[in-house]
Amino acid sequence: MTRWILILSGLFCLVLVVGIIALCTGAAGIDINTIPAILMTGGSSAEYSILMEIRLPRILLGMAIGGALSLAGTLLQGMFRNPLVEPYTLGISGGASLGVCINILFKCYAVIGIIAYPLFGFAGASLVIFLVYSLNRSNTHVKSNRMLLTGVMISYVASSLVMLLMALSHTDDLQNIVLWIMGSLDEPNTQLIQVACIGSVIGLFISYFFCMDLNALTLGDEEATSLGVNTARTKKILFIVASFLTGLSVSVAGIIMFVGLIVPHFVRMLTGPDHRILLAASFLAGAAFLTASDVIARVIIAPLELPVGVITGIIGGIMFIWALSRRQVSL
Amino acid sequence: MKSLNFGYKGASILKDISFCINPEEFVAVIGPNGSGKTTLIKTILKHEIPDSGTIQILENDISCLSSRDLAMHISAVMQAIDPTAMKVRDYVLLGRMPFFRKYQFFETRQDLDIAQKYMELTGIAHLADSQMTQISGGERQLCAIAKALTQEPDLLVLDEPTSHLDITHQKTILDLITTLKKELSLTILMVLHDLNLAAEYADRLILLSKETKTIFSSGTPEDVLTQNHIQTVYRTQIKVEPNPVTGKPWIFIINDMNPHE
Numbered sequence: 060m061t062r063w064i065l066i067l068s069g070l071f072c073l074v075l076v077v078g079i080i081a082l083c084t085g086a087a088g089i090d091i092n093t094i095p096a097i098l099m100t101g102g103s104s105a106e107y108s109i110l111m112e113i114r115l116p117r118i119l120l121g122m123a124i125g126g127a128l129s130l131a132g133t134l135l136q137g138m139f140r141n142p143l144v145e146p147y148t149l150g151i152s153g154g155a156s157l158g159v160c161i162n163i164l165f166k167c168y169a170v171i172g173i174i175a176y177p178l179f180g181f182a183g184a185s186l187v188i189f190l191v192y193s194l195n196r197s198n199t200h201v202k203s204n205r206m207l208l209t210g211v212m213i214s215y216v217a218s219s220l221v222m223l224l225m226a227l228s229h230t231d232d233l234q235n236i237v238l239w240i241m242g243s244l245d246e247p248n249t250q251l252i253q254v255a256c257i258g259s260v261i262g263l264f265i266s267y268f269f270c271m272d273l274n275a276l277t278l279g280d281e282e283a284t285s286l287g288v289n290t291a292r293t294k295k296i297l298f299i300v301a302s303f304l305t306g307l308s309v310s311v312a313g314i315i316m317f318v319g320l321i322v323p324h325f326v327r328m329l330t331g332p333d334h335r336i337l338l339a340a341s342f343l344a345g346a347a348f349l350t351a352s353d354v355i356a357r358v359i360i361a362p363l364e365l366p367v368g369v370i371t372g373i374i375g376g377i378m379f380i381w382a383l384s385r386r387q388v389s390l
Numbered sequence: 391m392k393s394l395n396f397g398y399k400g401a402s403i404l405k406d407i408s409f410c411i412n413p414e415e416f417v418a419v420i421g422p423n424g425s426g427k428t429t430l431i432k433t434i435l436k437h438e439i440p441d442s443g444t445i446q447i448l449e450n451d452i453s454c455l456s457s458r459d460l461a462m463h464i465s466a467v468m469q470a471i472d473p474t475a476m477k478v479r480d481y482v483l484l485g486r487m488p489f490f491r492k493y494q495f496f497e498t499r500q501d502l503d504i505a506q507k508y509m510e511l512t513g514i515a516h517l518a519d520s521q522m523t524q525i526s527g528g529e530r531q532l533c534a535i536a537k538a539l540t541q542e543p544d545l546l547v548l549d550e551p552t553s554h555l556d557i558t559h560q561k562t563i564l565d566l567i568t569t570l571k572k573e574l575s576l577t578i579l580m581v582l583h584d585l586n587l588a589a590e591y592a593d594r595l596i597l598l599s600k601e602t603k604t605i606f607s608s609g610t611p612e613d614v615l616t617q618n619h620i621q622t623v624y625r626t627q628i629k630v631e632p633n634p635v636t637g638k639p640w641i642f643i644i645n646d647m648n649p650h651e
Contacts, residue, residue, distance in 0.1 A: 268493075270495065274480075274484060277476070278472075278474060278484070279472070284436065285464075285466045286461055286484060286485070287459075289456070290457075331476070331477075333480065
């Protein structure tokens with residue numbers, strides 16, 4: 060127990076530190092020493108608005124999305140009993156992006172408002188989870204990587220469809236789609252940022268009701284049933300939560316790859332497989348990781364900004380290949 | 391008076407199965423491969439639903455019980471546990487899950503004590519802090535039994551718990567089950583391949599037949615394990631003699647490939 064408290068406090072401090080670093084870095088060249096003063100005086104100075112209206116929302120968004128994607132990865136890994144699944148590798152991000160694309164093209168957001176983005180993202184994500192789960196239902200005993208293959212294929216199909224839609228769209232929409240697909244935390248709409256922050260915390264909250272169920276599920280569906288877990292209901296709810304978290308993330312920030320893979324992998328090495336600590340620890344570590352990646356993205360080719368998806372894609376992709384090569388993989 | 395009633399009619403694998411298990415009885419289910427032993431177990435554990443019929447435990451129909459309620463009455467030890475990356479103590483503590491109240495996240499003092507008691511009874515207390523992946527197959531099976539016991543069930547169901555183990559572990563585990571049956575007033579339902587072990591340890595046997603897809607014979611080992619029954623159900627030449635030490639029926643497989651006097 061004390062170990063858990065230590066881990067969580069440590070991660071929380073990490074998140075704060077990364078947040079502060081993020082607040083202090085950027086192309087605007089605000090000197091670190093002046094930041095406390097700026098924050099104190101507040102008001103109308105240009106630096107203050109840069110900090111509070113540009114950087115801070117972006118940092119909060121990064122934490123929310125990083126947390127959401129890591130949590131979604133942890134949930135999916137627990138349910139599929141495969142440590143290599145996560146929203147991107149299972150094609151769920153692809154499905155969500157297709158959903159959001161349809162939303163942009165058919166202007167559904169004009170009808171139901173900005174909430175259309177996460178909603179369509181959620182719809183696309185759910186569809187893919189449903190597909191992947193149904194296609195792999197027979198693989199209960201074998202930790203096969205067949206579902207990863209299914210996910211990658213679905214991802215390709217989704218990307219192709221997105222490109223098809225892009226080819227059919229107007230220039231304005233096209234630019235919207237391209238910019239957002241690359242995975243960036245540069246989101247001007249504060250309402251969406253609020254939705255993302257609240258949504259990811261709600262996702263964490265709901266997941267905690269099932270942390271013991273997830274522990275039991277690591278032994279297999281039948282064993283979990285023998286321990287009294289209502290496996291069908293638990294899986295349905297957690298799939299919905301994972302789709303929700305992914306749909307939310309993709310609709311606000313585009314496709315950010317591998318966060319749900321890298322973060323839980325390393326967090327598990329620190330905390331062990333017990334989901335009572337793993338869920339919160341993954342969330343916090345994910346928040347720190349994505350925010351840190353965003354700092355790198357903003358700084359590495361300053362004054363130009365890279366989309367954060369590029370950084371996580373490179374780091375994550377390399378780690379994914381390394382993780383695959385370490386295991387005895389039999390497709 | 392607690393008992394398990396079972397009436398079942400599943401079209402493809404088993405038909406018209408009906409039996410009753412009395413409290414503190416050790417019942418062994420035997421039969422050739424494909425005779426439906428595992429299906430029977432899965433139906434009792436509610437992993438599969440029968441086409442028709444009812445299963446009752448302690449006068450309650452199990453189809454009316456939630457998974458959680460059922461788990462408080464029945465616990466299971468399946469074949470060959472896949473090693474998962476957790477500590478033995480945490481694995482055994484999972485057996486207390488059915489007793490967690492709705493928003494409870496941590497084990498109570500009582501849960502920890504119960505788990506410790508059963509780890510000691512099964513002789514694995516010294517492995518409590520080891521990883522499940524680092525212990526031997528026999529030790530893992532003992533952990534699975536400890537976990538099933540921490541559920542404090544009325545009925546303990548085991549699916550071939552010893553098939554993959556050496557004779558030392560086979561005897562240890564079966565001796566343990568028999569002792570615990572008396573000490574903890576457990577009722578045992580075990581699927582066994584090894585007819586001789588079943589004869590030695592079980593109070594009653596249920597012999598399933600692949601052809602008729604139903605119970606061929608049920609009763610004491612002496613009643614069920616006759617030359618006639620076994621040769622009919624298993625379609626193999628064997629000889630049945632009493633065990634020279636205990637008197638229980640013992641089945642001898644005859645090697646008729648090599649000529650002998």
